[in-house]
Amino acid sequence: MADFDVIVIGGGPGGYVCAIRCAQLGLKTACVEGRETLGGTCLNVGCIPSKALLHATHSLHEAEHNFAKMGLKGKSPSVDWEQMQAYKQDVINGNTKGIEFLFKKNKVTWLKGWGSIPAAGQVKVGEEVHSAKNIIIASGSVPSSLPGIEIDEDTIVTSTGALSLKKTPKSMVVIGAGVIGLEMGSVYKRLGADVTVVEFLDNITPGMDAEVAKSFQKLLAKQGIKFVMGAAVQGVAKGKNKNTVSYKLRKDDSEHSIDAEVVLVATGRKPYTDGLGLAELGVEMTDRGQVKTDAHWATNVKGIYAIGDAIVGPMLAHKAEDEGMAVAEVVAGKHGHVNYGVIPGVIYTTPEVASVGQTEEQLKAEGRAYKVGKFSFMGNGRAKAVFQGDGFVKLIADKETDRILGCHIIGPAAGDMIHEICVAMEFGASAQDIALTCHAHPTYSEAVREAALACGDGAIHA
Numbered sequence: 089m090a091d092f093d094v095i096v097i098g099g100g101p102g103g104y105v106c107a108i109r110c111a112q113l114g115l116k117t118a119c120v121e122g123r124e125t126l127g128g129t130c131l132n133v134g135c136i137p138s139k140a141l142l143h144a145t146h147s148l149h150e151a152e153h154n155f156a157k158m159g160l161k162g163k164s165p166s167v168d169w170e171q172m173q174a175y176k177q178d179v180i181n182g183n184t185k186g187i188e189f190l191f192k193k194n195k196v197t198w199l200k201g202w203g204s205i206p207a208a209g210q211v212k213v214g215e216e217v218h219s220a221k222n223i224i225i226a227s228g229s230v231p232s233s234l235p236g237i238e239i240d241e242d243t244i245v246t247s248t249g250a251l252s253l254k255k256t257p258k259s260m261v262v263i264g265a266g267v268i269g270l271e272m273g274s275v276y277k278r279l280g281a282d283v284t285v286v287e288f289l290d291n292i293t294p295g296m297d298a299e300v301a302k303s304f305q306k307l308l309a310k311q312g313i314k315f316v317m318g319a320a321v322q323g324v325a326k327g328k329n330k331n332t333v334s335y336k337l338r339k340d341d342s343e344h345s346i347d348a349e350v351v352l353v354a355t356g357r358k359p360y361t362d363g364l365g366l367a368e369l370g371v372e373m374t375d376r377g378q379v380k381t382d383a384h385w386a387t388n389v390k391g392i393y394a395i396g397d398a399i400v401g402p403m404l405a406h407k408a409e410d411e412g413m414a415v416a417e418v419v420a421g422k423h424g425h426v427n428y429g430v431i432p433g434v435i436y437t438t439p440e441v442a443s444v445g446q447t448e449e450q451l452k453a454e455g456r457a458y459k460v461g462k463f464s465f466m467g468n469g470r471a472k473a474v475f476q477g478d479g480f481v482k483l484i485a486d487k488e489t490d491r492i493l494g495c496h497i498i499g500p501a502a503g504d505m506i507h508e509i510c511v512a513m514e515f516g517a518s519a520q521d522i523a524l525t526c527h528a529h530p531t532y533s534e535a536v537r538e539a540a541l542a543c544g545d546g547a548i549h550a
């Protein structure tokens with residue numbers, strides 16, 4: 089008899105969700121987590137703390153820029169950084185304790201410590217070896233850096249250090265105009281730092297619909313974030329009171345440098361599988377260090393599966409969670425499934441940016457006939473009332489069948505609104521299905537309906 093039906097290694101969104109679902113499906117389940125708290129990158133040093141800081145600083149921005157316009161006069165709030173950090177920590181604690189509670193409620197055993205797999209069917213935690221019929225690797229990812237940059241998590245930081253700076257900096261250089269760079273850059277810009285983003289490519293947020301990315305960059309620039317595009321960072325020299333980032337412009341190879349109190353390196357994350365013993369077991373990996381899996385998240389070693397940031401695909405908490413639920417179904421003898429064509433992506437800046445499905449660029453590359461319905465938030469009464477008329481909804485549908493192929497939103501609550509389109513896509517809906525659905529007034533979601541109307545006979549408020 090094995091000690092457990094399933095041992096999940098890693099207690100992040102992939103691992104903890106998987107463990108809970110396994111237990112709910114009647115499997116005797118343990119989850120190994122080496123951190124002091126459950127929740128992984130997402131709850132401890134990722135999604136949740138970053139959203140707390142985005143919320144706090146967005147509130148500050150509202151007070152500074154929009155309160156007086158609404159007749160709310162008086163001194164703008166001043167920043168108590170220690171209290172903001174304490175608020176962030178409270179949010180983290182509430183969430184991580186919540187997962188501990190869910191483990192108890194669902195009878196998932198938390199094996200505290202770092203796990204390794206000495207042999208198929210065995211997981212070692214500390215000195216103890218536990219046997220398991222199935223092992224699920226959900227060991228996540230860690231920040232990656234660049235050659236020539238020594239991270240000290242003090243003034244040369246990854247996202248982890250950026251979430252817990254000792255004080256708010258006067259200046260910050262962000263290397264990489266991806267999701268982390270723009271979210272954390274927004275936080276510190278709103279806190280008064282002079283923020284410059286240095287990006288290797290010519291567009292921000294690679295992979296995003298180009299029209300949305302262009303508009304996004306313009307809006308961020310309007311907020312005062314500076315951009316140096318097409319710049320390959322060569323290194324960062326640490327000084328006493330400042331750090332110097334050197335870069336080469338790709339167009340002419342000219343060399344430049346820029347000083348800042350804090351440098352945030354946000355050039356991507358890499359899968360974390362150190363110490364698991366995968367090489368010794370012969371588990372196949374991709375050339376990017378991800379665990380190789382088949383369509384059912386199985387590795388090439390029987391009884392060992394992998395999910396989340398440790399495998400191929402977007403590094404998103406909800407992708408990891410969906411895989412966690414699906415692989416639990418698989419090991420329970422059911423039919424787990426993830427529709428990789430309908431995984432939304434959201435950037436929690438102001439305005440928010442959200443997308444699902446294909447971009448115009450992808451469709452063009454495929455040579456597919458499509459149509460676009462667009463609607464500006466300037467035509468949405470609710471958005472205008474709260475000073476969020478910037479941005480638009482862009483709905484893309486098949487030219488012949490009207491079936492929705494993608495949606496890209498830049499505007500208020502974009503991250504919530506996108507789910508209407510996710511559901512629609514799961515049901516194979518057409519743009520007309522959205523256009524014919526009554527949407528409450530006055531809501532931001534009316535802009536989605538208007539974009540759908542624009543795919544047909546035309547939007548009303550455009």
Ligand code: FAD
Pocket residue numbers: 097098099100101102103104120121122123127128129130131133134135136138201202203204226227228229247248268360362363364395396397398403404405406407408436
């Ligand atoms: P992780 O969350 O990385 O969890 C893996 C866990 O496994 C870790 O806790 C680690 O300690 C543990 N572990 C690893 N090896 C072992 C071992 N051998 N033994 C025991 N334990 C082990 N995604 C979103 O969808 N939305 C967001 O808003 C968002 N914001 C983010 C903001 C930041 C600043 C960062 C850095 C990331 C953000 N992400 C966001 C990405 C998201 O955090 C990850 O995609 C998600 O956490 C991946 O989940 P996971 O379970 O695969 O791995």
Ligand code: NAI
Pocket residue numbers: 234263264265266267268269271286287288289292293294319320321354355356357402403404433434435436
């Ligand atoms: P990213 O992959 O989103 O962006 C990295 C950026 O750095 C790219 O634009 C890239 O071109 C640039 N870059 C790479 N090398 C460079 C160089 N030498 N010089 C200048 N620029 C360079 O990675 P990021 O922002 O670090 O985020 C990591 C992961 O975390 C992402 O995959 C994302 O999915 C996840 N995440 C998700 C969030 C969300 O869903 N809201 C929030 C934060 C992170």
